[in-house]
Amino acid sequence: MDISLTIFISMAVFAIGVVGVLAMRNTLIFFLSIELMLNAANLLFVAFARHWGNQTGLIWVFFVLVVAAAEAAVGLAIIINLFRSKKVVDIDQYNVLRG
Amino acid sequence: MTFFENPIQWILGCILILSSLGVILARKPVHSSISFLLALLTLAMLYLQLSAQFIAVMQILVYAGAILVIFMFVIVLFQDAYQQIARFDAQSAPSLLMAAAAIFVLALIFLGKRLVGFSPSSKEAPEGFGSVQAIGQALYVDFFFPFEAVILLFLIAVIGSLYIARKAK
Numbered sequence: 596m597d598i599s600l601t602i603f604i605s606m607a608v609f610a611i612g613v614v615g616v617l618a619m620r621n622t623l624i625f626f627l628s629i630e631l632m633l634n635a636a637n638l639l640f641v642a643f644a645r646h647w648g649n650q651t652g653l654i655w656v657f658f659v660l661v662v663a664a665a666e667a668a669v670g671l672a673i674i675i676n677l678f679r680s681k682k683v684v685d686i687d688q689y690n691v692l693r694g
Numbered sequence: 695m696t697f698f699e700n701p702i703q704w705i706l707g708c709i710l711i712l713s714s715l716g717v718i719l720a721r722k723p724v725h726s727s728i729s730f731l732l733a734l735l736t737l738a739m740l741y742l743q744l745s746a747q748f749i750a751v752m753q754i755l756v757y758a759g760a761i762l763v764i765f766m767f768v769i770v771l772f773q774d775a776y777q778q779i780a781r782f783d784a785q786s787a788p789s790l791l792m793a794a795a796a797i798f799v800l801a802l803i804f805l806g807k808r809l810v811g812f813s814p815s816s817k818e819a820p821e822g823f824g825s826v827q828a829i830g831q832a833l834y835v836d837f838f839f840p841f842e843a844v845i846l847l848f849l850i851a852v853i854g855s856l857y858i859a860r861k862a863k
Contacts, residue, residue: 597700601744602805604707608714608733610798615718618790623723623769627730630761631714634737637753645744648820650832656749657833660756661844665851667761671768672855684772 601642609635622674622684626667633663703743710736723769727762734758746824 608631615628637656644652677689713736716729734757741750822828833841 597703600700600703600707601740603802604710604740606798606801606805607711610794611711611714611718613797614791614794617794619718621723623765623772624718624726627717627726627765630730630757631717631733634733634757637749638737638740641741641744641746641749645746645819645823648823650823650828653746653749653824653829654832654837656746657752657829658840658844660749660752661848664756664760665848667764668855669851669858671764672859675768675771675859678772 598642598646601638605635605638605642608632608638620686622677622686622689625686626670626674629670630663630667633659703740706736706740706743710740723772724766727765727769730765731758731762734762744824745819748824748826748829 612628612630612632612635615631616625619625619628637659640652640656640659644650644656678684681688710733713729713732717726717733720726720729734753738750738753741747741753
């Protein structure tokens with residue numbers, strides 16, 4: 596198993612996630628891109644755990660998975676609430692916190 | 695790092711990158727969540743390649759089974775609202791794409807110098823690496839307090855999301 600190839604894949608997926616967060620205006624695509632970045636970090640954790648033969652990286656992946664599930668629940672609840680008050684899903688319209 | 699040393703990993707990586715591109719480039723949210731599902735399954739297969747069986751099963755159960763189903767529910771809820779928005783922010787998208795590509799290439803050059811001579815992990819994984827027994831042992835013995843704390847976090851997240859999403863009076 597080649598670790599440099601895995602690092603390259605993980606970097607590409609993370610870059611795609613960054614572009615999705617920065618350039619997309621759809622709230623759900625925005626959220627899916629965050630999940631993509633989390634998955635890229637997970638892949639790197641697993642690859643290095645395998646490389647050094649150390650289980651601790653896998654434990655970290657477990658915790659990242661659980662926190663991602665909690666984050667998805669809370670974030671989607673917030674999105675639903677924003678949609679109820681604004682009636683749009685365009686992320687540029689959600690500017691109530693702008694100073 | 696040539697194709698013929700480990701073709702399965704190359705193919706899985708190509709599918710993963712293409713499906714992640716599909717997530718951000720699909721026109722409809724349903725299509726992007728379908729390609730997200732494809733990315734998740736490919737990632738699970740990559741985890742199996744890296745001999746982390748338990749994590750692969752957890753990936754499919756938690757992501758494809760729980761998170762993606764919540765996404766589908768929200769998409770159904772917002773069904774007609776997505777028709778009215780443009781996908782890109784027309785003014786800033788090209789410069790952002792250029793910036794992301796530049797960062798990616800710079801990071802690749804920076805890492806590439808270090809990774810050329812990096813020894814591939816050709817050695818076998820230790821006995822029982824990534825199995826349910828080993829992970830369970832580590833979770834319940836070595837990482838018992840973080841495990842309990844994560845349970846508390848999850849409970850708070852469930853209560854908080856119910857509280858946020860309730861109908862306002």
